Amino acid sequence: MKSLVRFIIRYHFVFLFLILEIAAFSLVVTYNKDQRESFANSSSYVSGVIYDAYSSITEYFSLKEENRELARENALLHNAMKDSYYFNEEFFKKVNDSVYLQQYEYMNVRVINNSVNKKYNYITINKGRLHGVYPDMALVSPAGIAGIIVNSSDHFATAISVLNSNFKVSALHKKTNYFGSLVWEATGSNTATLYEIPSHVKLEVGDTIVTSGFSSIFPQGTMIGVISSFEKKMSESFFIVEVKLATNFSNLSQMYVVKNLMKKEQVELEKLTEHD
Amino acid sequence: MIKEFLKYTGIFIFLVLLQVLVLNRIQFSGYVNPYFYVLLILILPFEIPLWSLLFIGFFLGFSIDAFSNTLGMHTSATVFMAFMRPVVLALIAPRDGYEIGTMPRVHYFGFSWYMRYAASLILLHHFFYFYVEAFTFSGFFETFVRVIFSFAFTLLLVLIGQLFVYKK
Numbered sequence: 001m002k003s004l005v006r007f008i009i010r011y012h013f014v015f016l017f018l019i020l021e022i023a024a025f026s027l028v029v030t031y032n033k034d035q036r037e038s039f040a041n042s043s044s045y046v047s048g049v050i051y052d053a054y055s056s057i058t059e060y061f062s063l064k065e066e067n068r069e070l071a072r073e074n075a076l077l078h079n080a081m082k083d084s085y086y087f088n089e090e091f092f093k094k095v096n097d098s099v100y101l102q103q104y105e106y107m108n109v110r111v112i113n114n115s116v117n118k119k120y121n122y123i124t125i126n127k128g129r130l131h132g133v134y135p136d137m138a139l140v141s142p143a144g145i146a147g148i149i150v151n152s153s154d155h156f157a158t159a160i161s162v163l164n165s166n167f168k169v170s171a172l173h174k175k176t177n178y179f180g181s182l183v184w185e186a187t188g189s190n191t192a193t194l195y196e197i198p199s200h201v202k203l204e205v206g207d208t209i210v211t212s213g214f215s216s217i218f219p220q221g222t223m224i225g226v227i228s229s230f231e232k233k234m235s236e237s238f239f240i241v242e243v244k245l246a247t248n249f250s251n252l253s254q255m256y257v258v259k260n261l262m263k264k265e266q267v268e269l270e271k272l273t274e275h276d
Numbered sequence: 277m278i279k280e281f282l283k284y285t286g287i288f289i290f291l292v293l294l295q296v297l298v299l300n301r302i303q304f305s306g307y308v309n310p311y312f313y314v315l316l317i318l319i320l321p322f323e324i325p326l327w328s329l330l331f332i333g334f335f336l337g338f339s340i341d342a343f344s345n346t347l348g349m350h351t352s353a354t355v356f357m358a359f360m361r362p363v364v365l366a367l368i369a370p371r372d373g374y375e376i377g378t379m380p381r382v383h384y385f386g387f388s389w390y391m392r393y394a395a396s397l398i399l400l401h402h403f404f405y406f407y408v409e410a411f412t413f414s415g416f417f418e419t420f421v422r423v424i425f426s427f428a429f430t431l432l433l434v435l436i437g438q439l440f441v442y443k444k
Contacts, residue, residue, distance in 0.1 A: 017359040027348025
């Protein structure tokens with residue numbers, strides 16, 4: 001026994017090494033299989049606190065990459081969203097009624113592109129020829145008129161916005177039924193100018209201006225806006241009326257394309273009359 | 277004695293933090309990961325009791341393991357390195373042995389001695405560590421490449437570290 005103790009003391013270095021090595025390997029074997037959290041809770045707590053503090057500092061260095069990564073992921077999610085898919089189901093619906101002949105058809109569309117700050121602004125919508133959207137149809141928002149379709153592809157259509165210097169629509173002073181023509185003179189995104197209202201008409205600020213329906217594009221009585229100011233130049237017999245547009249053009253989303261079912265008839269008839 | 281103890285405790289903490297917060301995040305092409313913390317085993321004085329050498333190795337490795345989710349791997353490798361240190365020291369001892377008051381530093385015994393000392397111990401440690409790790413992970417040749425690359429990196433760091441040690 002004594003000699004054993006002496007033996008151990010003499011070779012304590014080797015024995016200690018073997019004991020520690022066995023301890024280390026038992027750690028490897030028990031701990032590194034799959035469960036990594038049960039052992040050494042206190043040390044993982046300490047390392048957790050330190051790592052946490054460390055990463056809260058270092059994450060600032062990678063903010064740029066993080067942002068880029070998030071943006072990329074956002075794009076990915078956007079791509080997966082329903083909005084990114086083309087909804088190919090809605091078409092004009094036909095209604096047969098012998099008493100009331102339907103003249104206008106409305107189709108719900110969504111604005112996918114729009115500008116307000118140019119001189120010639122256009123609106124792009126998500127319906128096209130396949131859905132029966134053709135040039136010279138009206139585009140109205142829930143609040144009022146918005147534009148006229150000028151081009152259509154299979155799935156999309158572009159409309160000339162009211163905020164376009166080429167836009168012109170026949171407008172009616174609702175109270176008195178006098179009409180004039182409304183144009184936009186690049187005067188900001190919510191006012192248009194109405195000409196040709198005779199100077200004897202009693203106008204008031206706040207009077208409603210609607211479409212006249214003369215053009216066969218917009219249904220009669222569609223909201224355009226309200227009078228914000230009017231003036232009459234000397235030697236002129238017409239008012240110059242500033243109209244505050246009802247549609248908020250900087251925030252367009254859901255719109256309607258209006259199809260005039262009797263447009264062909266009207267146009268042909270008017271053409272016939274012109275020839276005479 | 278207390279002063280020495282505090283000094284090496286400070287170095288211990290510094291090396292563990294340096295290892296887990298900085299060096300463990302360095303990975304060139306997945307091969308190179310320097311284990312600079314073994315420097316502690318290298319710089320301990322000649323006179324240190326052998327049992328405490330082993331215990332220091334154990335706790336040093338254990339600390340690294342606790343931070344890197346490799347429990348037992350660094351521990352076993354560092355204990356092994358601590359065990360081999362007296363052997364290596366005996367093998368490369370100068371003809372008249374290690375004088376009292378000297379330390380295992382490059383300026384006491386020269387670059388060539390220090391190189392042999394550091395390189396052999398680091399290589400032993402890295403071999404041990406990477407093969408223990410490979411025991412649970414990947415193939416032989418890949419492990420060998422990792423040993424060599426990491427060994428070179430660690431040794432470089434240790435040698436650079438010697439530039440900052442001044443003769444008293």
